Amino acid sequence: MKDITKKYTNGEVTIVWVPDKCIHSGICFRGLGEVFDPQRKPWIVPEAATTEQIVNQVKKCPSGALSYYMNSDT
Numbered sequence: 001m002k003d004i005t006k007k008y009t010n011g012e013v014t015i016v017w018v019p020d021k022c023i024h025s026g027i028c029f030r031g032l033g034e035v036f037d038p039q040r041k042p043w044i045v046p047e048a049a050t051t052e053q054i055v056n057q058v059k060k061c062p063s064g065a066l067s068y069y070m071n072s073d074t
């Protein structure tokens with residue numbers, strides 16, 4: 001299995017996406033389409049919403065493909 005991890009940050013929060021875990025449920029882009037848009041490259045643009053919006057949406061990912069950490073914690 002490929003071990004790819006992608007990271008996208010707005011400077012405050014970092015969104016971590018593991019493509020192999022993504023089940024393409026669409027929950028992220030239906031919930032927060034400004035940030036998550038699979039038609040776009042890059043498909044995640046973290047500057048398009050607030051950190052709070054991002055955190056709330058990432059928590060709803062059913063597969064665990066999306067996670068996040070606060071940059072201040074690293």
Ligand code: SF4
Nearest residue numbers: 022023025026028061
């Ligand atoms: S919510 Fe999670 S599993 Fe669903 S499309 Fe987004 S990243 Fe993939």
